Amino acid sequence: MSLLTRAVTLALALLLALPVAGPPPAVAVDDVKIALVVPLSGRWARQGQLKKMGAEMAIEEINAQGGIKSLGGAKIVLREADAGDSVEKAVSAAQRVLTREKISAGIGSWLSSFTLGVTEVAERLQVPWLTLSYADNITERGFKYTFQTSPVSSAQAEQALDLVVDLAKRNNQPIRKAALIGDNTAATVFFFKPLREKLLQAKGIELVVDEVWTPPLPDATSIVQKLRATQPDLVFYGATNFPDSIQVLQKVKEFGVKTHIQGVGAWLVTPEYVKTVGKELLDNIQSVVAAHPLKGQEELVKKFVQRTGEPFMTQDPLCSYAHVWLIKEAAEQAKSADPKAIRDALAKIDLTTGPAASTLSPGRIRFDERGRRIGAVPLIVQWQNGEPFTVVPVALATRAVIWHK
Amino acid sequence: MASRSREWLAIAAVVVAGLVLSLALTERYHHRVLTLVFLWATMGLAWNIISGYAGQISFGHQAFFGIGAYVTVLLTAKLKLTPWLGMLGGVGVAVLAAVLIGTPTFRLAGIYFGLATLAYPLIFRIVMDFLGYQEVAIPMMREQPGLFMQFAEPRSFDLLALGILAATLVLSRFIETSRLGYSLRAVKENEQAAEAMGVDSFRCKMIAYMLSAVPAAVAGAVYAHAILFVVTPEAVFGVLVIVQTLTVCLVGGAGTLWGPIIGAAIMIPVSEILDTTMGDRLPGIQGVVYGAALMAVMMYAPEGLYWRVRSKLLARSRRSVGATRAAPAAADVGAVTPAGLAAAGPVLMDVRGISKSFLGLQALSDVSFDVREGEILGIIGPNGAGKTTLFNVLNGFLLPEHGEVHWLGKSITGLQPHVVCRLGVGRTFQVMRLFPHLTVLENVMVGAFAHGGSPDHARVAALAALELVGLADRADVVPTGLTTLELRLMELARCLATRPKLILLDEPLAGLSTDGVELMALMIRRARSSAVTVAIIEHTIHALVKLADRLVVLDQGRRLAEGLPGEVTRTPAVIEAYLGSRWLARHGATQHAEDLRP
């Protein structure tokens, strides 16, 4: 019996020792490889696929116009790895893709916990990593290789509140009562915290409803009932889980609650909302996002829509598009595909032109020593007739804001 | 013994193989896969201690895994405590959790235990989110990576994981070969029989549970540092953890320490290979193939690969058990005191006014009698008279509503069966309660453990008991190959191994041929002459008339008669109870009840 076990164990040992990675497809020697670690299967597959679409579009554009000039026209190649639906899988994906070949830079991973894990791997392997995640803690770890292009949640909270209060005032409907309803995912938590603790009070706004849930939400009645009872002027809304969000919005309509809903994140402006609850329900709902098509990006959006069949372009594909272009610029400036060199280039980059800069408001890309983008401001996007448009800042808006209660 | 040192050798071989692999592999990702194999094998082994050995299937072992991860990481994040020490904290909290969870939960049987354990990690998950720990990133300590378990060299992680696996293997093996291991297996196979043989089943289960929490917590802590880098409630308390554990154990085979190793060594590389080769290019396909692989394994080997392969190999070399053998030697008759002539000694057990009812049905009504040292007391009565219920009250399985049982002058009413056993009251069962997957010798050893001692002592005592009943040459056979007579003898030997002063035999003659009855009777007399008092239930009178010194007759829960066999069998009330008043009227009271054969 022990002989058998030994035999089996050694046979399995041989199996393990076989190269686990299949041979990568043939590429030219000096291609620049960018890793994309996002969920492509499982619960968040949709979001990951959107990110992939944006990255692919950028890569095609770059290669079509001659690749990376300072590297002799080197083409960019995408190496995607499926982060699945667990932190273990996401980190495995990052390890896998970053050790199989020489990767110059990486993008991902949508869920902030995945991003935290993946950027640790990138940090240890010294590969620069770009992320659109909002959570503050991503760039609070003293990492050198992580670059966060979105404004962080706490900053977004402050800026968004200012913007919304201003908008309301200009429309003669000052905000006196506010509600915070959302789940306890990291970005939402980081956004709500400063609001709850000081920002609302500083503006003399009373917090009348503060409801946080653990997804999945079984029923939205108790939450919306409270909204109905207190009638806040403004609701900051953070339901990142799609079915939860649908339930809340449906219940808002059902109970006839009239208020101004301000979403916190780009999850609120995806096409599936239209199909699920209809454009009437969505009309005028706004959301604070890190990126959305701006004035001047109409061609880009048209191209994306044609390529992918998506009805419109949103933050996720837009950011990965911008990230790829940003990496391209960094590679140009570093004159190298070496990840360390690209990282150094990113650290001192000051970009005001090109698709990357024009995508990331307010049009200038610089990073501080933590890896946060200096001067990053959030946008406000509003649903109008079944499509979300950038309404704030006005200079970059594609539509004027419609404000009514 | 040779086979035992072979097992240790095999364990060493596996560890060495792991070491060789760790040194041979070069790619970072391969080391990660190896670390995962070792960690999940460890978690599987931890699960196996409570669910495999003790048979208490747990669906909540991830509670300890998550506690180990969170406590260690939080101590580092908040207090900058090194995880090498933090892990001890994690283990401590996990063991405490095991005690707190186990205490109310072990009362539940079978799947209910598993379901209750499931609730705890589900609750912990929500609470962790609520407390704001939805994403605890392990702070990167660049200055002292080793001190904080943040090795730059990936090989260090697999060596660490291998070390934990080796330690858990050693722990598992120790449990297997210890008294605890035998007790656990007995509890798993038949908890009530184990209790009656002196095994404190609650204590055993609790010890097993606490022991199983240790490697789980350690595995969780290392998993957080080696694999996750950021701890989320879902990642360490989530369902995926127990799913992975179950997969590894059940594919490999539960109840053996090789199971989790085989399961982990196969399923984890398969999963990773699928991710690598197909998953990135055609996302989702790896899930389909992996799911299909799981289904295929379960359909081919539902008991697990280890058991399947083993039974296939053993089937070829299995010796036939079918050859008829002569009945055990019935020699040494002279050493036996004939029935009826034994001098009745002092009262050992005093049964006073026992009443017991079930859901309104009165099973026992005010039953009183005593059992005197050195006698063979027969308890007879028609079916449904309450005889077995009476025994269940006597040795602690049931609590009477009224009445008391006194043993050697002290009340034992309501004491747990294993306590009663250790006080000297042994028991066999009407429907035989064997430990079917233990050998005959191991079955009897469980009884021998009642008075402590190491497995070696127990083995010697068990062999002696088997010799007494003439079964010594069947010691290494599994009970399924035995005849009814041999099984009854084994039960008797097991009971005698607990070194009782009194044995309660519940219908030991049922299902035996005339020769078998003779032999059992001989064994019972032999037991009595080695200073064991016997109380024996039978419902056919004629069998007991020759064997018993005195008879107590029960009918419908009441004591109908008591006295010498000859007198009792002529009592009209007794005849009426067995055959009815019409028979009595027709044939009169002179008919000996010995002729009564229902």
Added chain:
Amino acid sequence: MVASELTQYVVTGLLVGGVYALMSIGLALIFGVMRVVNFAQGDFMMLGMYLTYYYAVTLGIDPLVGALVTIPPFFVIGLVVHRVFLARVTGGGDPNREMDAQLILTLGMSLIITNATTMILSPMPRAIRTTYATQAFAIGPLLLNQARTYAFFMALLLAAAVYVFLTRTDLGKALRAAADDPEAASYQAINVRAMHGVAFGVGIALVAAAGGLLATYYPIEPNVAVNFIVLMFVAVVVGGLGSIPGAFVGGLAIGLVQSLTLLILPLQLQNVGVFVAFLLVLYVRPQGLFGRRARTV
């Protein structure tokens, strides 16, 4: 707390619980007859949602009706799945061993179903737009969401139909016999294996119908099961493993507990109330509200 507010909580809980109840009956039937813990139960529900969506989108059938129409095809699917896969693993022998194997078998099934659906139908969430999902019946101060109310009554109807089936028809009685005592049942010329197939088929059909009802107000995506599977098991256990009326009551109870927990715990801890109730039931009355007490010595 005003009486009307409390009543609203109770009503909300019952409406939510109604659909849990229907989801759980299927699980309870499968466990009661076959002793199978079907990991893939939620995924069959998901498939039922997709089929209902298909009926709504291509044939214009309202999902309340569509849910009923999922029953025949899923019954057949259940029969086939049982025959091809489960029967092999639940043949005979040690009941303990079998249960373990089924767990992994149904787990494998679950993985295949979810991933294949993601690949074939895409992970994009879909929904059936019904007017009644965003309308409520107003009864005094109470608001009853129309979709959930219709779903509740449909669930009640289906559960009653199952109950009648099990107690009044010969096939139903044969099923219960096979559940109670397979050996004795086989002596009565009941084909226990076929009964298992029927039980699985009915169980799958019921949960598919529950999915269809859920689809009147809940979005459809390949991983939707993950939000309900634990609650299903909890409901079945609270009601009593193997008891059909128990599972129904269990589902309602879980919905109620979820809702009423909000009176004492913060919203984030809502499901903690459910799990604590679950533990209490197991500790105090492990056989559940309606289950039979486990045999003692």
